[in-house]
Amino acid sequence: MVNYKDLGLVNTREMFKKAIAGQYAIAAFNFNNMEQMQAIIQAAVETKSPVILQVSSGARKYANQTLLRYMAQGAVEYAKELGCAHPQIVLHLDHGDSFELCKSCIDMGFSSVMIDGSHFPYEENIALTKKVVDYAHQFDVTVEGELGVLAGIEDDVKAEHHTYTQPEEVIDFVSRTGVDSLAISIGTSHGANKFTPEQCTRDANGVLVPPPLRFDILKEIEKKIPGFPIVLHGSSSVPQDLVAIINKYGGALKDAIGIPEDQLREAAKSAVCKINIDSDGRLAMTAAVREVMATKPAEFDPRKYLGPARDWLRELYKKKLINVLGSAGKMEC
Numbered sequence: 001m002v003n004y005k006d007l008g009l010v011n012t013r014e015m016f017k018k019a020i021a022g023q024y025a026i027a028a029f030n031f032n033n034m035e036q037m038q039a040i041i042q043a044a045v046e047t048k049s050p051v052i053l054q055v056s057s058g059a060r061k062y063a064n065q066t067l068l069r070y071m072a073q074g075a076v077e078y079a080k081e082l083g084c085a086h087p088q089i090v091l092h093l094d095h096g097d098s099f100e101l102c103k104s105c106i107d108m109g110f111s112s113v114m115i116d117g118s119h120f121p122y123e124e125n126i127a128l129t130k131k132v133v134d135y136a137h138q139f140d141v142t143v144e145g146e147l148g149v150l151a152g153i154e155d156d157v158k159a160e161h162h163t164y165t166q167p168e169e170v171i172d173f174v175s176r177t178g179v180d181s182l183a184i185s186i187g188t189s190h191g192a193n194k195f196t197p198e199q200c201t202r203d204a205n206g207v208l209v210p211p212p213l214r215f216d217i218l219k220e221i222e223k224k225i226p227g228f229p230i231v232l233h234g235s236s237s238v239p240q241d242l243v244a245i246i247n248k249y250g251g252a253l254k255d256a257i258g259i260p261e262d263q264l265r266e267a268a269k270s271a272v273c274k275i276n277i278d279s280d281g282r283l284a285m286t287a288a289v290r291e292v293m294a295t296k297p298a299e300f301d302p303r304k305y306l307g308p309a310r311d312w313l314r315e316l317y318k319k320k321l322i323n324v325l326g327s328a329g330k331m332e333c
């Protein structure tokens with residue numbers, strides 16, 4: 001049994017309180033390996049942004065949860081080495097799907113967990129979420145719950161139908177479960193193909209414009225639970241320059257469309273205080289690796305392509321922290 005406080009990590013409570021008051025959002029970036037972790041911490045320290053390191057169950061399978069936890073512990077020391085004496089770093093379980101998984105993460109030093117019961121009937125979602133909250137709060141670990149189902153790939157399952165969060169359910173859900181934050185569904189979705197071209201319109205330059213997020217639902221939710229921390233999953237913007245580089249060097253990404261950054265900027269100013277981004281990082285790393293492979297075919301040292309991948313990732317994350325999330329300068333190092 002390890003408590004996150006002994007690892008120098010923090011939970012999300014104070015972070016979210018400040019983010020809502022300051023009208024910005026905290027980035028939650030997924031990591032599965034050392035280069036991703038380094039890029040996240042470099043971007044966070046260089047912009048002085050508090051940050052959430054997210055581990056999915058897929059990441060646990062890929063990299064081993066013990067290694068990931070030690071990497072997060074190392075991330076705190078790494079941030080200090082990079083010049084931030086008091087880093088604010090959360091280690092968060094992304095899309096936990098069972099009490100056992102959440103407990104296992106809490107017991108090994110995670111400071112925050114998500115229990116995603118949104119795919120279960122409402123009362124089952126409440127019961128499961130409350131069970132996780134009751135356990136987590138004994139150790140001051142914060143819990144994210146979810147109401148509403150996102151479209152796209154989630155938890156290795158392709159959800160054919162999405163359901164927007166129903167504002168009339170949120171007071172009951174939040175009060176009966178005791179969750180610390182709530183993930184909602186207002187039109188975002190996971191992956192790099194969030195909308196089909198048929199769902200989009202075209203602007204004057206012929207660029208596809210996806211349907212806007214349902215800010216009306218967000219406002220209704222905010223009215224019901226004022227000041228309560230809201231989370232947006234599926235918030236990659238799918239930068240078209242990265243998609244073009246990938247496809248130029250042999251990739252085959254078709255109809256890759258994300259959430260426009262101006263909408264995320266608007267969301268960050270509301271009670272949305274955690275924005276999840278994974279796919280954009282995957283695109284940045286893939287673009288860098290493809291470019292190196294294509295332009296330097298004699299290269300066979302992994303550091304020569306994973307290094308640039310890490311650099312591209314850091315630059316992408318810095319831009320997001322500064323220009324989209326608005327969290328730059330909010331970590332008092």
Ligand SMILES: O=C(CO)COP(=O)(O)O
Nearest residue numbers: 191233234235236278279
């Ligand atoms: O929500 C996410 C992780 O939980 C990531 O969303 P993206 O696929 O849009 O990056």
Ligand SMILES: O=C[C@H](O)COP(=O)(O)O
Nearest residue numbers: 030056058059190278279
């Ligand atoms: O929500 C999904 C995240 O992008 C994590 O993806 P993953 O389950 O493939 O690790």
Ligand SMILES: [Zn+2]
Nearest residue numbers: 116118146154
């Ligand atoms: Zn879900």
Ligand SMILES: [Zn+2]
Nearest residue numbers: 190233234276
């Ligand atoms: Zn998600």
